[in-house]
Amino acid sequence: MIFETEKLLVRNLVLKDLVPFHELENNPNVLRYADGEVKSYEENKKELYQLIEKYSNIDNDFWIYAIERINDKEFVGTVALISKDNFVEIGYRFLEKYWGNGYGYEICDATITYCKDIGIKKLVGYVVNKNIASAKILEKCNFKVTDEFVNDDNQQETKYELIL
Template identity: 40%
Template sequence: MNMKSNRLYLRELKMDDLGSLHKLQSNVNVMRYITNRPKTLEETENELFRILQMYKEKNADFEVMAVCKNETNQLIGTCAVIKNEADEFEIGYRLAEEEWGKGFGSEIASLIEDYCFGIRKLNFIVASVEAKNIYSVKILEKKGFNLILESIDDENGELTKYYRKDRHNY
């Protein structure tokens, strides 16, 4: 999923990213709508090992990439395309808090769309987001995703919005 935009590029994660990845995943505000809690260093390390193993297996059902700035090569987030329990390709991303409000979320969403529709030729992609995560909701709606379901999440009791975008709307 090596993709590039004006300000960002996506690349595979590597062991050298552990510090930056943990800084991202240990931030309570970044992880609020993902796991509802920050991750420990051990959890981040285990997750990174699992991702690196998936690269070796060339598993197209589980792709997680580093989001980096073109100018500095700094890792500022991650994004993913993962086949969910419903056998659909679900997209997601997380972005460093200090980078919020700069339009990077929309830029990442565009990169993921280009990859999913332009390269992978998927017929559709989905995204789920807690309703309280208003900025992610705005990004999905601005990018033309259609709200198809709202439900209460069994794990955290929060209202979750489920979106879909078809390739012909890309």
Template identity: 55%
Template sequence: MIFETERLVIRKLLMKDLESFFELESNPKVLQYATGDVKTLSECENELQKLINKYDKSINDFWIYAIVIKENSRFIGTVALVKDEEGNDEIGYRFIERYWGNGYATEACGGLINYCQEIGIKKLIGNVVKENKASEKILLKYGFQKIKEFVSHDIGLPETKYVLNL
């Protein structure tokens, strides 16, 4: 376990997560503000294995963890802590669509912020596609400040960059 919240456990990804990981990564609605590119089961299997292999690397700036419901250990999404191009710690999260609207993203984000404080991270970045009002609302709730608007080079959508000093 990496950390937990009232209802959630954040842990390393496992190959047994493949079916749920595929449900997450094959849904165009989930990916509309990320890559936009849905993945096949085979692509998800390869991606999941790559993410798992990163846990053992001595130098790793790309941490993706599973979010599971504490009560039943059901995989519902992923949370990320990755270095951006400028070396900042950037947070991110994705949830399987049927778990949207339950406050899990807000809860996971709060837990991730607490975890980052515990491990000594001093500043977090969050990039949000302008249309993604739900994610913007979460970052603002936790005190993130808007610092820049731009068009992302990877998905070509207008985004806003937020910062939170811990």
């Protein structure tokens, strides 16, 4: 276990996550505002193996963790921490069937606490402007807008920062 909240537990991905991981990464609604494209089962299987292998790499700067519900151990999504030069980028995805349960705020808030505990000084989040729910989560967690731009997919995007 990496950390937990009242309802959720964050842990390393494992091979048994393949089916829900594929469901997450194969849903165009989940990926609508995210980098990446819908992938096949085999492509997602390969990616899951690569993400699991990264846990043992001491120079890893790309951490993707599973999020599961504490009460029934159901996989509900992923949270990412990606180290950059002077900050860590946060990202999260949830299976569509779990949208609207407050998990986004709960995981973002707990991830901030976790990052403070491990000595991270600055978190950054990027949100496509049409992704109103994600923007509200970052704002509720006290992230501040620091930049607005058009991304590589020709969408308006906002950069948010939080000094820890």
